[in-house]
Amino acid sequence: MQLAAPPGTEGRMREFYADTLGLTEVSKPVELAARGGAWFRAPGIEIHIGVEVGFRPARKAHPGILVRDLEALAARLRAAGHRVVRDCLLPGYRRFYVEDPVGNRLEFLQPVEAV
Secondary structure (H helix, E strand, O other): OEEEEOOOOHHHHHHHHHHHOOOEEEOOOHHHHOOOOEEEEEOOEEEEEEEOOOOOOOOOOOOEEEOOOHHHHHHHHHHOOOOOEEEOOOOOEEEEEEEOOOOOEEEEEEEOOOO
16 A cells, blocks of 8 residues: 655654554665655555655545554554554444554554454
8 A cells, every 4th residue: 555755754654664563664666766755564564655745644545454463553552652543433343543653544453353
């Protein structure tokens, strides 16, 4: 998935996506690296951060990311100073929203185990 960020925010995005979320930064192809931004990957997901002049954060449109341990992720995000907003409106899932350092909305979900 592609998310945008304003010019010069790659460092903040690396701290969030790599250090806090635990994704691995991957090298961009040489011909694309000059454009700025950063790419991150984990099993089953790849996030490309593209630099956009005149950037506006995605607040309504957002990726939904399935995780195995929602509570551990929420604790990590809170410890790093991010506001976690819980939502119980999607049957069958526990979930929350968080904003990345430039205001893009992200949704994290974990299926509720059937009893």
